[in-house]
Amino acid sequence: MIALVIFVVLVALVISNRIAGKTFVGKALLAFDYFVSVLWSRDFGVTISSQCGLYWKRGNPPAFWYVLHKVLNTLQKGHCEGAIAGDLARAQAAIKLLS
Secondary structure, three states, X not given: OHHHHHHHHXXXXXXXXXXXXXXXXXXXXXXXXXXXXXXXXXXXXXOHXXXXXXHHHHOOOOHHHHHHXXXXXXXXXXXXXXXXXXXXXXXXXXXXXXX
8 A cells, every 4th residue: 555655656756847847846856756765765865766777777676666667667758767867967966066
């Protein structure tokens, strides 16, 4: 049941983020995505979509991550791979800012 609620929230985040873009609301949704990712996977600084893509890249992902990858990439082609690239770009920008 909890996984279903999280799944619905993820779908809502993907759709909302596509609408909100780089607005304040979009940035708040991204922060919420990071927060949920920390609660769920205990990995800091990686969105749920990136986590999903990383499971996929490693091969033979657990069933939940497999289904989530399929759904997210159906909603937006290359979503999980794009999320990995986005997280990497944000990390590199932070390193540049902090250097």
